[in-house]
Amino acid sequence: MTVWIETELCNGCKRCIKACPYGAVELKDGKARILDNCTSCGTCIEVCKQKAIQTDAEPRTIPDFSDWKGVWVFAEQREGILSRASLELLGKAQSLARDLGQEVSAVLLGHQVSGLAKALFEYGANHVYLAQHEALADYRTVAYAKVIGELIAQYRPNILLMGATHIGRDLAPRISRRVGVGLTADCTELSIDPDEKILLQTRPAFGGNLMATIANRYSRPQMATVRPGVMEAVQTTGHNGDIISHKVSLSENEIGTKILERFREKKKGVSLADARVIVAGGRGVGSEAGMKLLFSLAEAMGGEVAGTRIIVEAGWLPVERQVGQTGQTVRPEIYIACGISGAIQHRAGMLGSRYVIAINKDPGAPIFQVADWGIVGDLHQVVPELTRAVSEGNRI
Ligand SMILES: Cc1cc2nc3c(=O)[nH]c(=O)nc-3n(C[C@H](O)[C@H](O)[C@H](O)COP(=O)(O)OP(=O)(O)OC[C@H]3O[C@@H](n4cnc5c(N)ncnc54)[C@H](O)[C@@H]3O)c2cc1C
Structure with missing residues (x-):
């Protein structure tokens, strides 16, 4: 299977160069040129508006799947x-x-x-x-x-x-x-x-x-x-x-394996999956000692404490409390994000939360884009205030 350029049609727009996932197209003398590492994937052909990229591969037809149902x-x-x-x-x-x-x-x-x-x-x-x-x-x-x-x-x-x-x-x-x-x-x-x-x-x-x-x-x-x-x-x-x-x-x-013994490893720590309220901390908490503020709020609300990968790596929380792409996926009723910027890897684990409350001193922090309520402020002042309000039975 070969891919080639019809040079008289090529206008040097570079669309194919940007689209090629393998870096296998270059511009030479104002015209696209296919390099040896081309895999014939066809991506460049799809983006070329000049129809200047040709292939001898048969177009792939989509089979009839009408009897594959459910x-x-x-x-x-x-x-x-x-x-x-x-x-x-x-x-x-x-x-x-x-x-x-x-x-x-x-x-x-x-x-x-x-x-x-x-x-x-x-x-x-x-x-x-x-x-x-x-x-x-x-x-x-x-x-x-x-x-x-x-x-x-x-x-x-x-x-x-x-x-x-x-x-x-x-x-x-x-x-x-x-x-x-x-x-x-x-x-x-x-x-x-x-x-x-x-x-x-x-x-x-x-x-x-x-x-x-x-x-x-x-x-x-x-x-x-x-x-x-x-x-x-x-x-x-x-x-x-x-x-x-x-x-x-x-x-x-034909199975080839036998179960000789069944045992369950004792689960360490918490199950964030079942928590209705999660108070989560990020780098903005500042120190392991700062996590106490979050534990107090979680206790007042009957919830659990979680955190970002940054604070798990810092040793402020054990790994089973990490939320995100490489941590746990959670769906609590309330997720309170304290000092968390809202990186995509963290959001991947908490977007199913019913209500998200974000506390961050940076009004431009991405976490506010996914928050139902945002509090712009220093969490060291806001979190104790929330804990006091919850403990006294006041409305937050
Ligand atoms: C492959 C890969 C997988 C990853 N997996 C995960 C994962 O599973 N979970 C995860 O969380 N991350 C994960 N990460 C890391 C992720 O990219 C971010 O680096 C991380 O989520 C940022 O953590 P953070 O919000 O605590 O810190 P930062 O991004 O540093 O944010 C700290 C925030 O605190 C605010 N702040 C600072 N001081 C205060 C204060 N006093 N009061 C209020 N706000 C304050 C700042 O304005 C800032 O927005 C992964 C990264 C990669 C590359």
């Missing part, structure tokens, strides 16, 4: 308890399915887990694909990947979503490899393109410095994982659906 969510369960991430994904799946005019299905694997279907219906599934077998009692990669691969081949879903949990992060790439499709991991937003009706999968890229939106036009199912806490679970009591049982045939030989 938004599927992997219903992750351990010891008969559904993961919160799966229920959250069912919430998102409902809005995606609505935009597509399709239905939501949950994929439930395990042993004697049919009782969980009721909850899956209540959280938005129209159908539950149920695969039960002794060999599926505990999660094992090969067994789960095989069964879900079979379900995909038989029922042809349009979209398959999984939580970016320990299990989801292990299973999703195995399935995507098995069925030969791409996978966008750790998405923070999912939506449907209104024209093409394809899944737009948004996630932080380049170290979190920008958000990339990825779409898959050429294969099905469109697969994505989403971090727990990013989407909102929606429960409708009494909502019902149907169960589609899948006959499982698995032998221990």
Whole structure:
């Protein structure tokens, strides 16, 4: 496959040079020139308004996917308890399915887990694909990947979503490899393109410095994982659906792994995921001693204390209290950001908060762009004042 320039058409506008992700186009004597490291990706061809860049590659056609239907969510369960991430994904799946005019299905694997279907219906599934077998009692990669691969081949879903949990992060790439499709991991937003009706999968890229939106036009199912806490679970009591049982045939030989012992590491510290109020501190707190102000406010409000990566690295808080792209994703009712600038990597972890209150002495701090209420001031004065007001039962 070759890419070349029709020099008489090229006007030297440099659009192709800016667009080339590989730095494989240069300008020579006022005309674009393709270099040896060109991968023939075609990006330059798309941006050239002069039609001066040519290729001998056949244009890629989009296959007919009209019989690939439905938004599927992997219903992750351990010891008969559904993961919160799966229920959250069912919430998102409902809005995606609505935009597509399709239905939501949950994929439930395990042993004697049919009782969980009721909850899956209540959280938005129209159908539950149920695969039960002794060999599926505990999660094992090969067994789960095989069964879900079979379900995909038989029922042809349009979209398959999984939580970016320990299990989801292990299973999703195995399935995507098995069925030969791409996978966008750790998405923070999912939506449907209104024209093409394809899944737009948004996630932080380049170290979190920008958000990339990825779409898959050429294969099905469109697969994505989403971090727990990013989407909102929606429960409708009494909502019902149907169960589609899948006959499982698995032998221990083909699975190749055995569970010898199950143990749970004692969880250290706090669970920010369940906190209704979070008082979060950033570099503006100034010192470890300054964190006491935040703990007092959190205590008065019945909340937890969290922080930015900067203060975790400074040792003012343990790592399990870090919020953000490389920390936890939280969705409290109230998030009070004290002395936090609002870097994109921090916002990635707290944007699902219902109300954000920001305290910062810099009125131009980006955190104010995502805050419902902003207080411009020194947190060392504002936070004790808030604590006093809350403790005395005054309105804030
Ligand atoms: C790959 C990658 C991953 C990352 N992951 C994360 C992550 O998960 N979580 C995260 O938080 N960061 C993460 N970061 C770091 C992120 O880019 C920012 O550096 C960090 O969030 C900034 O922390 P901060 O707001 O505490 O500090 P700063 O950006 O320094 O902001 C301090 C703020 O405090 C204000 N201030 C100062 N004194 C006072 C005062 N007395 N009263 C009120 N306001 C005051 C200042 O005006 C300023 O706005 C990551 C970075 C990278 C590259």
